Amino acid sequence: MKVIKNIISNFKRYSFLMKQLILRDFKVKYKRSVLGIVWSLLYPVLMMLVMAMVFSQMFRYNMEGVNYLVYLMTGLVMFNYFSEATNSAMTSVVTNFSLINKVYIPKYIFPIAKALFVGINFLLTLIPLLVIILITGSGETKCVINLWYLLLPYIFVCLLFFTMGIGLFLSTVSVFLRDMFYIYGIIITIWNYVTPIFYDISIIPLALQPIFKLNPLYIFINGARSIILYGTPPSFLELGVMLLIGVGTLAIGSLVFKKNQDKFIYYV
């Protein structure tokens, strides 16, 4: 109880700093670009179009009875959030070293602020996703907005927790082992391909499918897809597993971070 109380009071105390750090990221990100924040909306749409073109035209990949654009976009938006957020959370401690070395600030604030900043961007990318849901598809492939959409925030929060946990873990490791920046680049590429984003899990050999289904990102994306594409909610078990993954990863990441944070100053 006391630990939780401490965490909350700390969050209150440093919420203004958190806000300022997120604001800084926004300002710096869109400085000097003509379209500015519009890029947050445009970028995922263009990415989706490119991938849709490549897979449906070049590879002749087709999913019967499914709105492929919505299928692709849902996976893409969620995976991109995870990939971008964990990447910038990983580098956040090292790049803010000049601050850490001069003023006392709780260090976890940097990876957490990054996960939240990219999270706000993620919320913006939901706007083009919504537009695509509304304008594409016909007959069988038409997606309908349904009551189960109320479950989507729950899934996204679980994904946020999961991302924060991984981000905290990566930022800790990368302080001691700068090679992590490169290693993680490879890992995320592999992760991108083993997560069914532009293909359906049914094309994977039956024997391997259970392993693919253990991928936390697949669980999150699959849950969101079943709501958006078919209007069916994930089962209670799946929802429980999502929360468990999110909170569990966050707990492990925080623990690793906390155990090592006093040593950061010697390594960065």
Next chain:
Amino acid sequence: MIRVNNVSMKFDLGIDKGSSFKNMFISFFDKKRRRKKEYFWALNNISFHVKKGEVIGLIGSNGAGKSTLLKVVSGVMKPTKGKVVVNGSIAPMIELGAGFDAELTARENIYLNGAVLGYSEKFLNEKFDDIVEFSELRDFLDVPVKNFSSGMVAKLAFSISTVVDPEILIVDEILSVGDIKFQEKSRNKMMEMIKGGTTVLYVSHSIESIKELCDRVIWLDHGNIVKIGPAKEVCSEYYLSQMGETEEESIKRRKEEKKEEEKSKKKKK
């Protein structure tokens, strides 16, 4: 106010050398070449107390551990051994402008840096004009800080960090900020804070300003306390050890040197 009990600080000098894959590989197979643990004690069993309202100076040559001690007290570093207890809010002025983002404007940086220093949003809104006024940078509020001269950056940073009335002020060599006029202004501001009962830990190489501002002085050398005592006493002893003569003697000697120079000039004429 501040209690430092038997604080030691150990740095591992091998960290920057030993973490490459090549070295890991070599040391794995070749036990002889396995690097010895190289340590450096930046602080060695340091203990002192500072009472409320006291102004403490820290002197010592480069690498004596002054800045490390300030970092330990302000919580940036955890001591390897020992304990630091601080009662009261701290304003660390260890390095000015550490929290600035060069891409952002002065206005945006005031908020960012203020947040870094732990100010609340309400407080910053109230004090915004004071900060701008003191920094003399009103005309440059919406210019990115990357276009500022180093003097302007320092002015802005000083203004942000001194707008609070902290209970404890930690100052590392910052009174030489900006142009002459601003230096005078910042000195007055410091004096004002000191007179207002702020507890101060002050590092400087200027013996003059230490003597002027401080009640007590801690003389550090290679991480050890050489002496703690009244400012004048410790300063003159420190000066003697560093220069090989007392301050009065060096003033006298300089005068004599000047006289002789003038004499020889006259002779040449």
